Amino acid sequence: MEALIEKVRPKLEILGSEIAPYLSALCGEEMYVHVAKHARRTVNPPDDTWVAWAANKRGYKALPHFQVGMFGTHLFIIFAIIYESPNKTVFAKHLEASSKQIKKDLPDQFYWSMDHMNPAGTRQSELKVEDFIAMANKLKSVKKSEVLCGLQIDSKDPILQDGDKLITTIQSTFDKLLPLYKKAF
Template identity: 55%
Template sequence: MEFTGFTSNDFKIFTIDGLENRMEAIISDIRPKLEALGEHFSVSLSALTGEEMFPHVAKHARRSVNPPNDTWVAFANNKRGYKKHPHFQIGLWETHLFVWFAVIYEAPIKSEYGQELEKKEQEIRKIIPSSFVWSGDHTKPDAKAFSSMSDEEFHSLVKRLQSVKKAEILCGIHLDQDEVVNMSGSELIQKIESTFKTLLPLYKLS
């Protein structure tokens, strides 16, 4: 399937009540688009990282009551799963699209990765644009722009990764729903492509 972009109806899916109804809409409307992005970016990320990258589209299989508030496709150098590995993600909340590099709480390298980030804090300030956002929790929609983060705040995010079991670190971009629905599929692919290129040094550090 050719990726044609996201519509306002795709974002409205996250307002549908009930697990079954929302999942039905995610599967029929959003999942084919995530699969198309998965196909495209597994090839380009493999070329970018020099490792074979595999797409993993969220299945939300463990849910029995609460409908998902977001959905995504993740990319990791492991065929079986992505959660234990540094990975890239593209996904939607009701309000925005996110493009991330992520190390989440299941990753065994978390503490060592936090130490690497700590050594390179000043360098990261130079290579990651101030418009990019950071988050310490992939289950929440909010994130903080690098431009509004003090050195102390960034340092504490990095330190937390080293010592707190549930700590995570994610860096990337948020694109508002209005912006996304006005972009063609190819414009969005270009935007994601350039974001992944910018995030590559964070992946290489891992």
């Protein structure tokens, strides 16, 4: 936990501050930075950590939001609606109604997941329209359901050593994810 607090968290705070104005302009509303604190942990670090941006200064979990974070294997750049959000059903209806268009518009290398604690996901290229409808149905019917979509970058990818390219990739990914965010309201 000490290494996470001293080495990783300051980088996430800098990234959060750098991306917030871009996301605010993109979304047309103020987007606030929320760096994971892992407040209940004292010794054992979590498997992942992140910075999130949402349109609420006090928190992000109850809102559709954007995140950049990392597991040991990869960095993730995502749009997320997690189980605490009342917007799940709104998004589910749009996901179901627009599944063909979403499949067409998002890059094949993006991935989808229904569990923010699990580093795995399913590539967009492997999903069929029926899979989007199944995700929508789960969002509507299962209280603890959630959905995430975005890009994974392998931890060995050289882009992670080039701050400018990484920022550009994050911004480009958020550009592509914006229609999902807009469908959550």
